[in-house]
Amino acid sequence: MAIKPIDRRALMRSVDIFADITDPELEQLLSITTTKRLKKREVLCRKGEPSDQMYAVMQGRLRATGEGPDGKEVVFTFHDPGDVIGEISLLDQQPRSATVSAVEEAALLTLHRRDFIPFLEKNPRVAIQLGAVLAARIRRLSEHMEDTVFLGLAPRLAKRLMALAADYGTRTEVGLKIDQKLPQHELGEMVGTSRESVNKQLRAWSEEGLVEFEKGYVTIKNEERLEAIAELADS
Secondary structure: OOOOOOOHHHHHHHOHHHOOOOHHHHHHHHHOEEEEEEOOOOEEEOOOOOOOEEEEEEEOOEEEEEEOOOOOEEEEEEEOOOOEEOHHHHHHOOOOOOEEEEOOOEEEEEEEHHHHHHHHHHOHHHHHHHHHHHHHHHHHHHHHHHHHHHOOHHHHHHHHHHHHHHHHEEEOOOOEEEOOOOOHHHHHHHHOOOHHHHHHHHHHHHHHOOEEEEOOEEEEOOHHHHHHHHHHHHO
């Protein structure tokens, strides 16, 4: 299916680091971007590759992965429209820290270091916003690592499902449906466990009436109880 035309200005306004830039700054920024399109499963960049580009997701979904201690693939995060990829490597020119590939057909705006650094130097407010975004991502990564090390599967999975519901939840007659397809192996990668373990936990919650899992979609039927389990992650 062809990718529909994207409003690049609306996209840039939706990105945290560009939300408050002036109209002239926005036009200047857009003038130094190019567009990149990816097919489903196509790799945008691989861990360890040299980097001098930053990407803003216009459409589609991508995922960032790495390799765990056991050699298995680990999903660090997903990137949806409005997300920015590659800020750190763009600024320090170090190799990519993760492999990023398209979950579905995608389109991205691309910024090259040779153009972006002069833009930041001329617009220090944008540079400050970029620093805040990077700090928030570091905190989330630290929190995810702590959860993986110290928490059991149930609190980790409940916390992840509640976070996904906050971002993608849609009210239905059954409950709060996470309107993003979540294959069990991807859920396992998100919380650092196997597909089998996720399947076992979801079955147990389904029997208890907490969730419903059908055709790759999770619906939270008892938000209060699942939230209570998720809160164990913060206790």
